[in-house]
Amino acid sequence: MSLPKRDGIKDRYYLIHKPDTSPEVLAEADICIQDVLNGTSRENHSAYPTVVRNHNGTPFLPDQLLERYLISLPLKGFPNEDAVFLCDAMRRLVGWQEICYELEKYIEKQVQERYFLVGEREDGFTVFPPCTVLPELRPEDVDEGLLRFACYVAICHTVYGQSFESLTTEHILGLVSQIRPDMVKELKTNGSGKLPPNIQKRKTKHLTASANDAFATIRITARDCGEGACEEALSYLIEILEQPEFPRSYSIEFRGPEKIYLPIPGLPKKGVHQLFACAVRYPRLHVRMENYARLAMQEDEWYNNLSDESCAMPGTFAVFALGLEGPKWWRLVCDYLDRCDDEHSSLQEKFIHTFFKKYGFTAQSLPVLVHGVQSMQNLKPAKEFRTLIANEESLDALMEIKGHLEYYLPEESGNDKRALAYLWRDVLWAIWGTASENGGSKVIKTAPKELKEKYQQVFA
Numbered sequence: 153m154s155l156p157k158r159d160g161i162k163d164r165y166y167l168i169h170k171p172d173t174s175p176e177v178l179a180e181a182d183i184c185i186q187d188v189l190n191g192t193s194r195e196n197h198s199a200y201p202t203v204v205r206n207h208n209g210t211p212f213l214p215d216q217l218l219e220r221y222l223i224s225l226p227l228k229g230f231p232n233e234d235a236v237f238l239c240d241a242m243r244r245l246v247g248w249q250e251i252c253y254e255l256e257k258y259i260e261k262q263v264q265e266r267y268f269l270v271g272e273r274e275d276g277f278t279v280f281p282p283c284t285v286l287p288e289l290r291p292e293d294v295d296e297g298l299l300r301f302a303c304y305v306a307i308c309h310t311v312y313g314q315s316f317e318s319l320t321t322e323h324i325l326g327l328v329s330q331i332r333p334d335m336v337k338e339l340k341t342n343g344s345g346k347l348p349p350n351i352q353k354r355k356t357k358h359l360t361a362s363a364n365d366a367f368a369t370i371r372i373t374a375r376d377c378g379e380g381a382c383e384e385a386l387s388y389l390i391e392i393l394e395q396p397e398f399p400r401s402y403s404i405e406f407r408g409p410e411k412i413y414l415p416i417p418g419l420p421k422k423g424v425h426q427l428f429a430c431a432v433r434y435p436r437l438h439v440r441m442e443n444y445a446r447l448a449m450q451e452d453e454w455y456n457n458l459s460d461e462s463c464a465m466p467g468t469f470a471v472f473a474l475g476l477e478g479p480k481w482w483r484l485v486c487d488y489l490d491r492c493d494d495e496h497s498s499l500q501e502k503f504i505h506t507f508f509k510k511y512g513f514t515a516q517s518l519p520v521l522v523h524g525v526q527s528m529q530n531l532k533p534a535k536e537f538r539t540l541i542a543n544e545e546s547l548d549a550l551m552e553i554k555g556h557l558e559y560y561l562p563e564e565s566g567n568d569k570r571a572l573a574y575l576w577r578d579v580l581w582a583i584w585g586t587a588s589e590n591g592g593s594k595v596i597k598t599a600p601k602e603l604k605e606k607y608q609q610v611f612a
Contacts, residue, residue, distance in 0.1 A: 165203045165211040168220055178220075180210040185221050188241050195246050202246050214246045215254040222258050227266075230297035236304050247452065248312035255305045259324055263302045267294060268327060280323040285330050299328050303339055303366070311368040311399055311456060339366045346397045351388075358384050363392050368399040368456060372427070374408040381408070382431040386440045393447040400450045402466065403457035414473055418502045420462040424455060425469045432473035442484055445470040451491045464499050465492060472503045479516050486519055492527035500527050504582075505534040513537075513546035513583075518553050522560045525578040533585045538595070541583055547606040553579070554610070580611070 167173065168181045184206035187193035194205045195214075203211040221238055225231060242251050264270060268283040306324035309317040329336040338345070342352055343364040354361045358381035361372045370392060374381045385406070392398050406423030413421055414429045431437050448467035455464050471488040474481035485507075492500055504524045511517045525531045541547065557572050565571040580588040587594040592611030599607040 164199065165201075165213055168212060168216050180206060180208065181212055181217060181220055183208065184210065184212050185217055185238070188217065188245060189238060191241065193245060202250055204242075204246060214242060214250045218242055218251050218254045219258075222254075227262060227298060228295055230295050230301060232297040232300045232304070235301050239304070239308075243308070243312065244452070248308065252309065252313060252317070255308070256320060259302050259305050263298060263324075264327060267331060279319050283327060283330075289331075294331055296332075299332055299335060302328055303335065307339070307366050307368075311401060314460075340364075343367065344397065347392075347395055351391055351395065354388060356384055359388075361385070361388050363398070365395070365398045368402040369405065370402060371405045372407070374406070377408045377410040377412070377430040379434040379437065382427070382434060383437055383440065385427060386431060386437060386444055389444050390440070390447060393444070400453040400466070401456055403455060405457065414469070414476065416472060416476075416502050416506045419469075419472075419499065420458055422458060424457075428469040428473045431470075432477065438474060438477065438481075441470045441474055442481070445474070445484060445488070449488055449491050452493060462499060463496055465497060468499060475503065475507060475520075476510060482516065482520055486523040489520070489523040489527040494526070494528050498528050500524060501531055504531065508540060509534060509536055513541045513549060515549040515552060518549050519560075521582055522553060522557075522575070522579055525582045526560070526575070531578070531582045533581070533583050537583045538587070542600065542603065544603065544606065547603065547610060550579075550583075550610055551606070 166177050166180070168177060184193060184204060187206045188204065192207050196203050196205070196211070201213060204214050204217060205211045218239070222235065225235060239251065239255065264283060267286060267289055269286055271282040271284070273281050302324055306321045306328070309320040309324075313320070325336050325339075343366040347363060347365055351363055358376065358378075359372055359374045361370070363370050370389065372385050372388065374385060389404070404424040404427065406427040408423075408426060408430060410430055411421075411426060412429045412433075413419065413425055414432075419425055428441065431441055445467035448470070449465060451465070453466055455466055455468070458464055465488070467488065471481075471485055475485040489500060501524075504521065507520060508517065513521075541550065554576060557575060558567065561568070561571055561575065577588075580592065584592065584595050588611070592607065596604060596607045596611060
């Protein structure tokens with residue numbers, strides 16, 4: 153099949169919303185939508201704008217694919233579960249921000265404009281116009297599946313969007329509540345209803361807990377922070393994450409009487425942090441903490457109730473707590489760092505600083521640094537690092553890392569000399585900072601005489 157010439161910035165993708173779009177392009181778009189559903193499509197974040205490619209390599213804008221899919225759906229007997237499946241797959245592929253506007257506009261057109269009398273905003277500060285149900289609207293004119301999809305879109309704005317998007321959530325749920333208040337009340341009380349009752353709500357002698365999959369929230373109130381309470385809390389979290397329907401980005405709201413936190417300066421003092429700082433005191437619970445962390449750690453997913461500057465992948469505080477307990481858990485730490493979002497996540501820098509101040513630079517600990525520099529942009533050194541590295545054992549361990557650096561790169565990059573050089577440069581920067589520039593001349597110049605040769609080898 154021969155496709156027509158592409159439209160778009162630098163000829164990088166096909167447009168499919170034009171009246172004269174060729175049937176060949178639309179056929180490729182439909183293949184791309186099916187590939188998204190099948191999990192076989194690919195995305196490209198490396199250039200602007202983000203595109204989605206089908207298995208033939210044909211690129212499209214994600215919002216146009218979503219628009220094409222949604223307009224094909226019937227408004228009577230709206231297939232809510234199918235629509236949610238596609239939206240979730242697209243979100244995982246390209247991120248919420250690439251599809252949220254299209255979804256908001258769809259609800260505006262198919263729910264707000266069809267079912268409501270839309271008024272005028274009274275001032276420039278009101279985000280949404282006042283809406284009242286059309287007087288002539290009959291119950292049989294309203295499609296339940298479409299309202300449920302509106303609720304899904306509303307909740308996604310809070311679960312995956314930026315903080316101000318909660319206004320959109322309130323607006324859409326406000327619309328639905330005017331027609332089906334029971335639907336919104338049920339969501340707020342019990343979530344989607346897909347979670348087993350003993351997970352939706354739980355009460356024991358140690359704690360009271362609830363989970364809401366619709367709003368992606370887990371609430372735990374502990375009467376004490378002893379071993380039994382922490383064990384029950386961890387078991388509850390694991391049970392929740394074993395439910396396939398529960399969102400991978402979520403909030404943990406924990407309250408307990410002991411305000412204990414990890415000895416890592418700068419971490420947000422939130423309940424989720426407090427929970428794992430309490431639990432790590434009990435060695436019998438360490439394996440359970442690892443079980444939770446491995447279930448929780450997923451790239452591009454987040455604890456939703458942390459501020460942007462403190463954003464953290466689920467599992468973060470469990471990993472940090474265990475990482476400070478000793479070498480047994482350092483493989484877990486490296487696996488965690490491999491999944492961190494190198495564009496947004498930076499809490500791991502605070503952990504790495506505390507970690508090396510505690511354990512120094514050894515053959516066992518140095519892999520954490522190599523994984524760490526790849527987990528974020530420009531990992532800065534702690535001022536103590538240049539002193540901690542200044543011994544024969546640590547420099548020998550660093551040279552051993554240098555000799556096998558290809559093990560830390562993807563297989564396709566392991567023999568790329570440029571990639572190896574960049575990674576080694578980042579490792580040196582994470583230890584010595586600006587002093588590592590210009591071949592480490594400043595470091596070598598001030599090195600102890602008996603170590604100067606080893607420093608020269610490190611920077612060679």
